[in-house]
Amino acid sequence: MKLWIIVVTSLLMFLSANTVAGSVDTYQFSKPEYEARFHNLNKILRCPKCQNQNLADSNSMISQDLRKEVYRMMEEGRSDEQIVEFMVMRYGDFVLYKPKVDNTTYFLWYGPIGFGVFGFIVLGVVVIRQRGKLMDENNAKEGDQLSQQEQRALDKILNRNK
Amino acid sequence: MKRFVLFLPLIFFIGLGAFLYKGLFLNPKAMPSALEGQPVPAFKLLTVTKGDRVVTNADLVGEYYLLNVWATWCAACKAEHPYLLDIARSGVSIYGVNYKDDMVAANEWLTRYQDPYQFSAFDVDGLFGLNLGVYGAPETFLVDHHGIIRLRYAGVVDTRSWKVRFMPLIEDIKREIAASNM
Numbered sequence: 001m002k003l004w005i006i007v008v009t010s011l012l013m014f015l016s017a018n019t020v021a022g023s024v025d026t027y028q029f030s031k032p033e034y035e036a037r038f039h040n041l042n043k044i045l046r047c048p049k050c051q052n053q054n055l056a057d058s059n060s061m062i063s064q065d066l067r068k069e070v071y072r073m074m075e076e077g078r079s080d081e082q083i084v085e086f087m088v089m090r091y092g093d094f095v096l097y098k099p100k101v102d103n104t105t106y107f108l109w110y111g112p113i114g115f116g117v118f119g120f121i122v123l124g125v126v127v128i129r130q131r132g133k134l135m136d137e138n139n140a141k142e143g144d145q146l147s148q149q150e151q152r153a154l155d156k157i158l159n160r161n162k
Numbered sequence: 163m164k165r166f167v168l169f170l171p172l173i174f175f176i177g178l179g180a181f182l183y184k185g186l187f188l189n190p191k192a193m194p195s196a197l198e199g200q201p202v203p204a205f206k207l208l209t210v211t212k213g214d215r216v217v218t219n220a221d222l223v224g225e226y227y228l229l230n231v232w233a234t235w236c237a238a239c240k241a242e243h244p245y246l247l248d249i250a251r252s253g254v255s256i257y258g259v260n261y262k263d264d265m266v267a268a269n270e271w272l273t274r275y276q277d278p279y280q281f282s283a284f285d286v287d288g289l290f291g292l293n294l295g296v297y298g299a300p301e302t303f304l305v306d307h308h309g310i311i312r313l314r315y316a317g318v319v320d321t322r323s324w325k326v327r328f329m330p331l332i333e334d335i336k337r338e339i340a341a342s343n344m
Binding site for chain 2: 061069
């Protein structure tokens, strides 16, 4: 039994090691800073075919092609903005992991801040109101002192019930 | 009035709930196409059936036509193929884009399953596909008389999608042509 587990585990390890090795394509960069930019772009660009992977993560055919394009354009000396623009022209805003700020995404970007501000306003209004109520009650206490006549009348009633 | 204010959070919550509930049933793969309303990107490629014939945008002609991205490695393309033959027989021009494929295999495919295409451009490195914003096959584009892409459809074209997605736009294009001729 134990031996069997060892065999299966080592087999699995071997297989997974193989798939990892398979997904690495190597690029030779003419300038050292290109490599960092290349990895950064692969991180912020989303694979159009897959739902939740960026280009660096995905080994689908389209991701491989797009990585190649990123590399090619970079070696041509294009800027990051130009490369991102190239992708957006073809695949739409979908390829950007970080959505652009425009008409359709204002709510997405500023909604949470809006909700927060709204919540604080409501909280403020409630607090101020409660405080006002407390003050009114305090004021009322002072003004509510019974007159001597009333006090005597009250004492009478209380005594009668004894 | 005061009572009503107390119900506001509940109403807001129900609204938000309805909104998010609807979101559960949206297709996450539906991608807004960047190329709809844009002209067909420039290309210059060989054709599959005649290895020495060079085709460009000038070879795409017709009042409206389909640009169908296919490949022999694509299983869904096989499912789509008979329907494409039907469409071609009904008189619609279909141009093929043979996407990242092998020329011999592609020719075998066209011989075995018949050829619905006016020609198939041989896009071996997938660059034309990339310019079209293709991320897989099959994908079908509807192009109008001005060479403008009117629809990008990712997935298998069948009776239903043809009727629902393509036909209304084709009617629109026909109306536009009729209006411009008057």
